[in-house]
Amino acid sequence: MCGIAGFASLDGQSTPDAPRRLAAMSRLIAHRGPDGSGQWVAPSADVGLAHRRLAIIDLSPGGEQPMLGPNGLVMVYNGEVYNFLELREELRSRWDFRTKSDSEVILAAYSVWGEACLEKLRGMFAFAIWDPATKSLFCARDRFGIKPFYYTVVGGRFYFASEIKALAPILPDIATDPLALVEYLTFQYAVTDRTLFEGVTQLSPGHCVTVKSGEIKVRKWWDVRYEHRHGQTPEQWAEELRALTDDSVGVHLRADVQVGAYLSGGVDSGLMTLLA
Numbered sequence: 001m002c003g004i005a006g007f008a009s010l011d012g013q014s015t016p017d018a019p020r021r022l023a024a025m026s027r028l029i030a031h032r033g034p035d036g037s038g039q040w041v042a043p044s045a046d047v048g049l050a051h052r053r054l055a056i057i058d059l060s061p062g063g064e065q066p067m068l069g070p071n072g073l074v075m076v077y078n079g080e081v082y083n084f085l086e087l088r089e090e091l092r093s094r095w096d097f098r099t100k101s102d103s104e105v106i107l108a109a110y111s112v113w114g115e116a117c118l119e120k121l122r123g124m125f126a127f128a129i130w131d132p133a134t135k136s137l138f139c140a141r142d143r144f145g146i147k148p149f150y151y152t153v154v155g156g157r158f159y160f161a162s163e164i165k166a167l168a169p170i171l172p173d174i175a176t177d178p179l180a181l182v183e184y185l186t187f188q189y190a191v192t193d194r195t196l197f198e199g200v201t202q203l204s205p206g207h208c209v210t211v212k213s214g215e216i217k218v219r220k221w222w223d224v225r226y227e228h229r230h231g232q233t234p235e236q237w238a239e240e241l242r243a244l245t246d247d248s249v250g251v252h253l254r255a256d257v258q259v260g261a262y263l264s265g266g267v268d269s270g271l272m273t274l275l276a
Helices: 018-027 084-094 102-120 178-187 234-252 267-275
Strands: 003-009 036-041 047-053 074-081 123-131 136-141 150-154 157-161 207-212 215-220
Touching: 003 018, 003 074, 003 123, 018 036, 018 047, 047 074, 047 123, 074 102, 084 102, 102 123, 102 136, 102 207, 234 267
Parallel strands: none
Antiparallel strands: 003 047, 003 157, 036 047, 074 123, 123 136, 136 207, 150 157, 207 215
16 A cells, blocks of 8 residues: 655646645655655646555665656556566566566556556556656546545646545645535445545546646546356356456465455455465
């Protein structure tokens, strides 16, 4: 679990106190990353990124963020891309890797494939990439929304963070969103992109957002699709399920630190721990 935060100006105006704002946002999510922290502010001070690191892959300083690419891209990222080794091999001829981190794999994938890189990523993630060539901030959230991403617009600036508390100092007022409260009392969570804080929006699972030329564009990049297949026996379905589960558990074990399991005693966590 890492923490990310940042801002981008919608009108291109600089933010004189950008480092102070980033530091305040970063401090409020410090618990998400005890292994390191970093900030980056563009020379024009119209965009800034902050990161709190929990080191899982590539424990060396090479995995620190915000991560800068040789082409000027800057990224902050929270999560883990389980197929980063396979993607790294696929991208090796088109990117000169300097680290062993999955973070750099995302940076390389975006550089090569653009927004289509999302289809290649297998894992849980929330990230933001600033592209100086197009003057755009691209942010995305994983398919099922395992990693959080919240944002708000205040004073002509787009602010984002892993937790709403990091946005609280930016908000002009702290107020409850009445429609989100109705959803919460009915379903025990907000079913739309609203949050209990008025003016704060959550990026929905499987969605991405681009901030460019004063516009904020949100789109769905993934949705659940079911394929009906017939003709297999129960034994064949069981074998396929076993193979898929083995593969999933296997890639989840990729880490440069010790791996543990939360065991509730149920069939699901017991089975995954057994396979691990």
